[in-house]
Amino acid sequence: MYTLSELYRYPVKSTAYEPLQSIRLDALGLEGDRRWMVVEASNGRFLTQRLLPQMGRIEARWQDDFAALRLRAPGMDELLVKVPGRDDNLRGVLIWRDMLQVPDAGDEAAQWLSRFLGRDVRLVQMPEQRARQVDTAYAEPGEHVHFADGFPLLLIGQGSLDDLSAKVGRPLEMLRFRPNLVVTGAEPFAEDGWKRIRIGEVTFRVAKPCSRCILTTIDPHTGERDAAREPLATLLGYRNVNGEALFGQNLLAENRGELKLGMPVEVLE
Structure with a gap:
């Protein structure tokens, strides 16, 4: 069984994370996010x-x-x-x-x-x-995003992080990648194949993979950059598509509702 194991929001874009036990979704994603x-x-x-x-x-x-x-x-x-x-x-x-x-x-x-x-x-x-329209190559007109780079929600599988950590050679912090939702119980990168999922009463479309940048090399606790450019360097070695390092999936919520830690995650497509 897949489970929602971590929930995060970032009230101010690019500042420290806020861990959550539960949260409702509004028209722009998690209430109060970015x-x-x-x-x-x-x-x-x-x-x-x-x-x-x-x-x-x-x-x-x-x-x-x-x-x-x-x-x-x-x-x-x-x-x-x-x-x-x-x-x-x-x-x-x-x-x-x-x-x-x-x-x-x-x-x-x-x-x-x-x-x-x-x-x-x-x-x-x-x-x-005053929210922004999400890129209509991946979203319907009227689907909006806050101050996130492009999409209102980001999901990462814990198995994917574990796989990357093994390749880098040390445990990596999930928060380097600034997800909103973390799912446990799935094989590494299983989320790459998901098209629609349901968590509680909320259904989500998987819009596109997330292309990662230099931000992943910054320690989320100290703000220090990794001298070896890890884990971005390793991602570019085995998750490279057209020069982009892909890690995590951008989501669009199809309806509103509440998310709570421990909820089962159901893959619909």
Whole structure:
């Protein structure tokens, strides 16, 4: 039997993970997942650990039923940021090829983040009404995504990580790959062959494999890069398709509902 063994969300794109016991899904994926993003103050371009590994040391947690965001980081006072109105203080931002107008979270949040990151940045928020269309090569019109790179959900099989760890020669942290859902009980890379799955009352379409980047070489606890570029180097050796290292599957939820750890995972197609 396949089982949902881990659940994670990332309230601010590219900051520290939040482990969950249960969570509901909304129109954009897991409730509260990647609804905030750090951008360059000068041009609105999105920022991640690819450029600023120290972003992984920022802890973000939702407060008061998604009315505010609590930020913590080493050496910094805790900061509570209220969710701006969906049409308040709109700022133009760029995430990959998508140009958006989204609410800016204000000067206090910008100063806090700029001080910690050593760079002039702003914090922006994604209201559901301003979400991005998922690439229609893989999704229907009207299927939207938050500030994730391309898709609202990422699934990885524990067996796949175990296989990669064996090839690298040491245990690897699942959080290097920043999944939302982890499934145990399946053979390594069984998820490559799945087309539709069901967890609890929620059904998901498997959209496409996830192409991995340099972010996988950053230790999720220390923010340090691996000098040997592992595990990306090993992935490129045996999971290379057209020059891309594939690991994990991007999902689209077909309906809403609640997920809980320990739920069975049923492969429908």
